[in-house]
Amino acid sequence: MKFKPVAFIINIALTLGIGALASYATASSVKTWYPTINKPSFNPPNWLFAPVWTTLYILIGIAAYLVWIKRDSIVHYPRTVAIYFIQLILNLAWSFLFFYLHEIGLALAEISLLLLSIIINAIVFYKIDKWAGLLYIPYIIWVSFATFLNYNLFILN
Template sequence: MSRSKYLALFIFAVVGLGLIIGYLNVPGAWYAGLSKPWFNPPNWIFAPVWTVLYVLIAVVGWRSWFISMRADLKALWVTQMFLNFLWSPAFFGAEKPALGLVIILFLLATIVLFIVRARKVDPASTLMFLPYAAWVVFATLLNGAIVMLN
């Protein structure tokens, strides 16, 4: 299979799994009833933001396998993907914001570690992960505020 087909497969898998997890863990009445901080964005913003981020995450994953080919970057990419996909079932599915906060803190640490390790060997991946890191910082603050308010 060519590299471009693998890239398409990465994008399809990451975006597809993200959509499935989002569909299976829709914020419902429980979430609507929570107190939220003043900086909580409207619900409609999350799907388009995550879709763009998932495309970037997929490209970075593909680059980790086919460009940098470093085992540590592959392991960090898989770890962040696992934590990313675990957050929604923990926060929304199990209705456990505190558990979500623990998961997202580990996710953020993994993303930052990936950026630090990739910056010299794959600057493009580093740049593509910066919006992801910024969004996860915001999501961590939001998650933390929800834990504190509830």
């Protein structure tokens, strides 16, 4: 398949845009509310989250591009797109639930759905393009950790 630079940039920009919206929900609470809650000993330092999420959003965008370039041969492409956007929306919603609304328990329930949707998305992408599915592995690992962290924050607070 021929590389399509505009589509590549759009796919990455879309995921980075979701990240920018999530950071909007996060920004004020990281300095005000989040420092005041009890955290487990394995809580990562705040500076780590931005580079990790930026990297993950880029990987998600690349995976989406790899699927997009094969869209004409995908029988259920609208379903694939729906699965992709569901996990992106759930990704964004978690930031608002946790950081903006300070709903740790509701965020825990939501991140569990997010993790499930990411795994489903990875499987669907893998069936279309092996690399697209494999690019989701760091995302699955990070959100698995984030789910465990969210659980511990819920217990501690």
